Amino acid sequence: MTASIIDGKIISAEVRAEAKLEVERFTELYKTKPCLAVVLVGENPASQVYVRTKSKMAKEIGMDVEDHIKQKDISEEDLIGIIYELNNNKRVNGILVQLPLPDHIDSRVIIDAIDPKKDADGFHALNVGRNSIGGDLLKKSFVPCTPLGCFLMLKRSVPNLAGMHAVIIGRSNIVGKPMAQLLLEESCTVTIVHSKTKDLETITRQADILVAAVGKPLMVKADWIKSGAIVIDVGINRVESLDDTSKTKLVGDVDFANAINIASAITPVPGGVGPMTIACLLKNTVEAAFRQQN
Ligand code: NDP
Numbered sequence: 001m002t003a004s005i006i007d008g009k010i011i012s013a014e015v016r017a018e019a020k021l022e023v024e025r026f027t028e029l030y031k032t033k034p035c036l037a038v039v040l041v042g043e044n045p046a047s048q049v050y051v052r053t054k055s056k057m058a059k060e061i062g063m064d065v066e067d068h069i070k071q072k073d074i075s076e077e078d079l080i081g082i083i084y085e086l087n088n089n090k091r092v093n094g095i096l097v098q099l100p101l102p103d104h105i106d107s108r109v110i111i112d113a114i115d116p117k118k119d120a121d122g123f124h125a126l127n128v129g130r131n132s133i134g135g136d137l138l139k140k141s142f143v144p145c146t147p148l149g150c151f152l153m154l155k156r157s158v159p160n161l162a163g164m165h166a167v168i169i170g171r172s173n174i175v176g177k178p179m180a181q182l183l184l185e186e187s188c189t190v191t192i193v194h195s196k197t198k199d200l201e202t203i204t205r206q207a208d209i210l211v212a213a214v215g216k217p218l219m220v221k222a223d224w225i226k227s228g229a230i231v232i233d234v235g236i237n238r239v240e241s242l243d244d245t246s247k248t249k250l251v252g253d254v255d256f257a258n259a260i261n262i263a264s265a266i267t268p269v270p271g272g273v274g275p276m277t278i279a280c281l282l283k284n285t286v287e288a289a290f291r292q293q294n
Helices: 008-030 045-060 076-088 107-113 125-133 135-139 145-157 176-185 200-204 273-293
Strands: 035-041 064-070 094-097 165-169 189-193 209-212 230-233 237-240 248-251
Touching: 008 145, 008 273, 035 045, 035 076, 035 273, 045 064, 045 273, 064 076, 076 094, 076 107, 094 107, 094 273, 107 125, 125 135, 125 176, 145 176, 145 230, 145 273, 165 176, 165 200, 176 189, 176 209, 189 200
Parallel strands: 035 064, 035 094, 165 189, 165 209, 209 230
Antiparallel strands: 237 248
């Protein structure tokens, strides 16, 4: 068996195109563009790249973007002040604080200072709670962008996920836990495994859906995967290129080259989950803009 490739570039382009139509509809209706405020603290090069890409893609679909770039020694109090200003600014519909923040700032305090109605990343405790309760409350919440992207990809492969056994490797608040909630909401049987799990491979081999969100290059071997499983690889790991050791390349958490012979469908890295994350941020922001008008 050779797995079909779940192409994040294609699906994310569709999600962005849908978001663009929604931006146009919003602009036509309310004579103003949806606006995303992006807050970046410090000079982490990866964060700078992410923020530039997010801003560029938001502008490409017709949104307004406000970048708030702050020195790394900004106090927690001053950063909260900026968040409150953005909360009160009627022009701003979505607020994104790029993580990680410097060590002297408590990320949880900053995220929970964001107005939950403008929480485009879906990390605010109120949105986390609503996602956990599920049902109708999902209509009021925002789902974190990476698991939302994984979920949209999965739904394109298998529209009805009910009864499938989903195994998620990783229990972070930004990927593993919200992914589990989304799949539980779809009536999957969900198992989360993590660094303290015993005999991990025995559990992953039972998965109809395997989501790897670990951050360990090529950790998930082909013989950890059940024949015909759908594999979603969230990991983004930079490693030395074997062809030219002076260069680096991106790989996922899954041994893609061998897993492709076992799985029925698989996401590649790069070009899988990665592009979906920003597309879902744009989707959440335009959704926030509409909800604020109602
Ligand atoms: P975290 O470091 O927050 O979480 C990693 C999880 O993996 C933890 O729950 C940890 O367990 C678990 N883990 C670590 N080692 C093992 C192991 N040997 N066996 C089983 N479980 C293990 O990472 P994130 O969730 O933030 O990110 C995961 C990966 O996804 C990273 O590569 C990251 O770069 C990528 N990512 C990609 C995004 C995208 O847009 N595509 C967005 C966000 C993340 P424990 O809790 O016990 O420590």
